Amino acid sequence: MATDRRVAIIGLGYVGLPLAIAFAEAGLEVEGIDVAASRVREVNARRSPIDDISDERLAAALDANLRVVDSSVGRPGDADAVFVCVPTPITATKDPDLAPVIQAAEFLRDRLRAGQLVVLQSTTYPGTTTGPFRQVLEASGLHAGADFDLAFAPERVNPGDPASSGRTIPRLVGGMTPEATRRAAALLGHINDVVIELSSPDAAEMAKLLENTFRNVNIAFVNNLALLCERMGLDVWEVIDAAATKPFGFMRFTPGPGVGGHCIPVDPYYLSWRAREFDFTDRFIELAGDINFGMPRHVVDLVAEGLNDRGRALKGARVGVLGVAFKPNVQDARNSPAAEVLALLAERGATVAYHDPHVAAFTDAAGVVRESRPLDGLLATSDVVVAVVAHRAIRWEAVYDRADLVVDAVNVSAGRSTRPRQVLRLGAGWLVPA
Numbered sequence: 001m002a003t004d005r006r007v008a009i010i011g012l013g014y015v016g017l018p019l020a021i022a023f024a025e026a027g028l029e030v031e032g033i034d035v036a037a038s039r040v041r042e043v044n045a046r047r048s049p050i051d052d053i054s055d056e057r058l059a060a061a062l063d064a065n066l067r068v069v070d071s072s073v074g075r076p077g078d079a080d081a082v083f084v085c086v087p088t089p090i091t092a093t094k095d096p097d098l099a100p101v102i103q104a105a106e107f108l109r110d111r112l113r114a115g116q117l118v119v120l121q122s123t124t125y126p127g128t129t130t131g132p133f134r135q136v137l138e139a140s141g142l143h144a145g146a147d148f149d150l151a152f153a154p155e156r157v158n159p160g161d162p163a164s165s166g167r168t169i170p171r172l173v174g175g176m177t178p179e180a181t182r183r184a185a186a187l188l189g190h191i192n193d194v195v196i197e198l199s200s201p202d203a204a205e206m207a208k209l210l211e212n213t214f215r216n217v218n219i220a221f222v223n224n225l226a227l228l229c230e231r232m233g234l235d236v237w238e239v240i241d242a243a244a245t246k247p248f249g250f251m252r253f254t255p256g257p258g259v260g261g262h263c264i265p266v267d268p269y270y271l272s273w274r275a276r277e278f279d280f281t282d283r284f285i286e287l288a289g290d291i292n293f294g295m296p297r298h299v300v301d302l303v304a305e306g307l308n309d310r311g312r313a314l315k316g317a318r319v320g321v322l323g324v325a326f327k328p329n330v331q332d333a334r335n336s337p338a339a340e341v342l343a344l345l346a347e348r349g350a351t352v353a354y355h356d357p358h359v360a361a362f363t364d365a366a367g368v369v370r371e372s373r374p375l376d377g378l379l380a381t382s383d384v385v386v387a388v389v390a391h392r393a394i395r396w397e398a399v400y401d402r403a404d405l406v407v408d409a410v411n412v413s414a415g416r417s418t419r420p421r422q423v424l425r426l427g428a429g430w431l432v433p434a
C-alpha cells in the first residue's frame with residue numbers, strides 16, 4: 001500500500017487548524033476546509049485565530065504546503081486521507097448535537113473516493129464513527145472496511161498550555177479494521193512521537209470521554225469540598241496543597257467558579273446520553289454537572305456576603321468581574337462560567353462590568369453583550385471586584401492596592417499582601433480576618 005501524502009482537514013478550529021499546520025510542517029500536502037468563509041479569509045490573510053499558533057507559523061505553513069479553502073471549493077476527494085474536526089456541542093437539554101458531524105459527513109459523502117482513509121477526530125460518544133458517521137458516508141455507495149478505511153482518533157490539545165501540545169503528546173487511534181488503524185497511526189506518526197493503537201473506534205471514543213469526564217467529576221469533587229470547607233472554617237487551598245504532597249495515589253484538582261470551554265462541560269453529556277440507550281444512568285456525570293453548574297451561583301452568593309460585611313446589598317452595588325475567558329491566559333470564552341456569574345449578578349440587581357485583557361466583548365448567559373473595561377476605570381467605579389479567571393495579564397497588584405473588597409474564586413490572592421477583610425475566598429473565607 002502506497003504511503004498517504006495528501007491530507008484534507010475539515011473544520012479549522014482549535015483542533016483542525018493546528019492539525020493542518022502540523023501535517024504541513026511534516027511535509028505532507030494539506031488542504032484545510034472550513035464551512036465558514038470568514039474563518040477561511042482570516043487564515044488566508046495570515047491572521048491566526050488561535051492563541052497557540054503564531055501568525056508567523058501560520059504564514060510559513062501557507063507558504064509551504066497548506067492550502068485553505070471554504071467548503072464550496074474544497075476537494076477532499078483529491079486527498080489520500082481526510083480528518084474531520086468539526087464541533088460536537090450539546091443542545092439546551094444537554095443531548096448530543098451531531099449536526100456539524102453529519103453535515104461534514106454529507107459533504108464528504110458526495111466526494112468520497114475508493115481507497116481513501118477517513119478519520120473522525122471530533123469528541124463524541126462511542127458508536128458515532130461506526131454508526132451515524134459511517135451510515136452517511138456509505139450512502140455514497142462505498143463501504144467502510146471494503147472500499148474505504150474508517151477510524152477515530154481523538155484530540156488531546158490543551159489550548160493555552162504549550163506543554164500539552166505538539167508531538168510529544170501520545171495519540172490514540174482506533175480503526176474499523178486493522179488496516180484502517182495502521183493507516184491512521186502511520187499518518188499520525190508524522191506529527192506525534194507516540195501513537196497508541198486501540199481495537200476499535202468505539203474504544204478510542206470512550207477513552208476520550210473517560211479523560212474529560214474524569215476531569216469533570218474530580219473538579220466537582222473539589223468544588224463540593226470547597227463548599228464544605230467554607231462551612232467548617234477550613235481553607236480548602238491549604239488542604240489541597242497538603243494532600244498534594246503525597247507522592248502517589250493523589251492528583252491535584254482545584255475548585256473554582258465552574259467549568260467551561262468546549263470540552264469539560266459538554267463531553268460528559270455525550271457519555272450519559274449514550275449510557276441511557278443502554279438503560280444505564282451515569283450518576284457520577286449527573287452529580288458532577290449539578291455541582292459544577294451550581295458554582296457560579298455560589299460565587300454570586302459570596303459577592304452578596306462580602307457586600308453584607310460592608311453593610312451593603314448586592315442590589316444596587318457596582319460589581320467588576322475580573323476575567324471572563326473559560327480558563328487563564330486564553331481568549332476562548334465558550335461556555336465560560338463567567339457568563340452565568342454576570343447574568344446572575346445583574347438578575348439580583350447589581351450593575352455589572354468586566355475587565356479581560358484577552359476578551360474584548362462578552363455575551364452573558366442572559367444574552368447581554370458587554371465590552372471589556374480598562375482595569376483602572378473598573379477599579380475606580382466598583383464596590384466589589386470578583387476574580388473569576390486568574391489571567392497572568394491582569395494587573396493583580398493594582399487590584400489589591402485599590403479595591404476595597406475582592407471576592408476571589410480562583411485563589412489568585414494566594415501569597416499577596418492584602419488588608420484585613422479585604423479578600424473573601426471561595427472555599428476558605430476571609431484571607432486575612434479582622
Ligand SMILES: NC(=O)c1ccc[n+]([C@@H]2O[C@H](COP(=O)([O-])OP(=O)(O)OC[C@H]3O[C@@H](n4cnc5c(N)ncnc54)[C@H](O)[C@@H]3O)[C@@H](O)[C@H]2O)c1
Nearest residue numbers: 011012013014015034035036086088100103104122123155
Ligand atoms: N478545543 C479544544 O481544546 C478541544 C480539545 C480536544 C478535542 N476537541 C474536540 O474537537 C472538535 C472540534 O473542536 P474545536 O475546538 O476545534 O471547534 P471550533 O469551533 O474551534 O472549530 C470548528 C470549526 O469547524 C468548522 N465547521 C463546522 N461545521 C463544519 C462543516 N460541516 N464543514 C466544515 N467545517 C465546519 C467551524 O466553522 C469551525 O471553524 C470538537 O469535537 C471538540 O470537542 C476540542
